[in-house]
Amino acid sequence: MASERSLIARHAGTVLVGQLAVMAFGVTDTIVAGRFAESALAALSVGAAIFISVYVSLMGVMQALLPVWAELQGAGRSSEVGRSVRQSLYLCLIAMVVGMAVLLFPGALLRWTDVPEAMRHDVEAYLAVLAWALPPALLSRLFSTLNQSLGHPKLVTWLQIASLGLKLPLSIWFTFGGGGLPALGLVGCGWATLLVNWTMLACAIWLLRSQPLYRPYGIWRRVEPPDFAQLRRFARLGVPGGLAVLVEVTSFTLMALFIARLGTAAAAAHQIASNLTAVAYMTPLALAIATSARVSYWLGAGDAARARRACRTGFQLTLAGALLLSGAMAALRWQLAGVYADNPAVIALAATLLLATAVYHFADAVQTLCVFVLRCYRVTLLPLALYSTLLWGVGLGGSYLLAYKGLGPWPAMQSPLAFWLMSAAALALTALLLLGLLWRTMARTR
Secondary structure, eight states, X not given: OHHHHHHHHHHXXXXXXXXXXXXXXXXXXXXXXXXXXXXXXXXXXXXXXXXXXHHHHHHHHHHTTHHHHHHHHHTTOGGGHXXXXXXXXXXXXXXXXXXXXXXXXXXXXXXXXXXXXXXXHHHXXXXXXXXXXXXXXXXXXXXXXXXXXXXXXXXXHXXXXXXXXXXXXXHHHHHHOBTTBOOOTHHHHXXXXXXXXXXXXXXXXXXXXXXXXXXXXXXXXXXXXXXXXXXXXXXXXXXXXXXXXXXXXXXXXXXXXXXXXXXXXXXXXHHHHHHHHHHHHHHHHHHHHHHHHHHHHHHHTTOHHHHHHHHHXXXXXXXXXXXXXXXXXXXXXXXXXXXXXXXXXXHXXXXXXXXXXXXXXHHHHHHHHHHHHHHHTTOOHHHHHHIIIIIIIIIIIHHXXXXXXXXXXXXXXXXXXXXXXXXXXXXXXXXXXXXXXXXXXXXXTO
């Protein structure tokens, strides 16, 4: 048990450092946009919500392939990994086309959610740049998933840290201008992300070609024609996984679009709360990735008992981390809000929202681990159904009613707090149901 705990903790810690570096992209843009203008921060809230919805959903399709490669590794079938990775490029290509189409043409979504006209130009310009940053981001995610499945996340982490060192000065320079470059405002953050993503992909390709640890997998061979049987297996894992992430993320990010009508102060306060929540989410995400890699490894090796023990160990670590981060978010809410903004009204509202986000994070941590481990057992459709019903229906739908129409005995709050309260309640119920499903699934493997 101690050895398994050490393996999961080291793997998760390495992944966490890299994920925090990537999340710091968003933190950097939030702080830079907030210092540039309150209107830029409000527009970023909307633009980031759309981009994150698209990117993280498609990233979920790529991440869902982790159990496939981890099982091949556990079964000692390393030579089959390369062909499987090459086949996954077809899935990645489809994801790129779909994602870029949404980002290049967001007008209908902005009109549907009643985003104020004054924000739309900045949002559309920002997303048009990020559309071309999406392909390298998805290919880099495929590289990251491969490394996580094989138990070698360190190279990815170093690459992500180095990319942050490039992103920070570029965002400041492009946004505020200088050295002959005019101030680009919010769209400057987008250009910085585009340049960093393509640089990171070039480095990942160089690592794949040059590092000896990849040679046993035979990755650099001619790409075979599409193997539709294998692609269907990928789709059975990736599509429900990606759709589940889409539901989860849009239940989170669509809040920004519905909150935008409450004004720039409300949108800015929500952006602070959502950004901190997204950063905190990196810890349970890292633990879920590490735990699922170990569970899939043992399932591939034919040892169901050790797979269950790995799951229990990951769950213990996840609960401890969630308690720590939720407590810190609540206790330090005023100080955290003050890092992002100078406006006292924005700080006060953001500090109130962070009390609700503390509950949201704890439930999010539990359900994240459950979903990742369930994917190892090829259970994907029921979690998707639960997400759709609870996170969209109860969470997002209930939030909208409580904010603008009133819900039962409660009058309309006209505050972003309504969205966080209802979403936290929906996520807590989701976590309980997924925990029961995981318990039943693992009991069947005894």
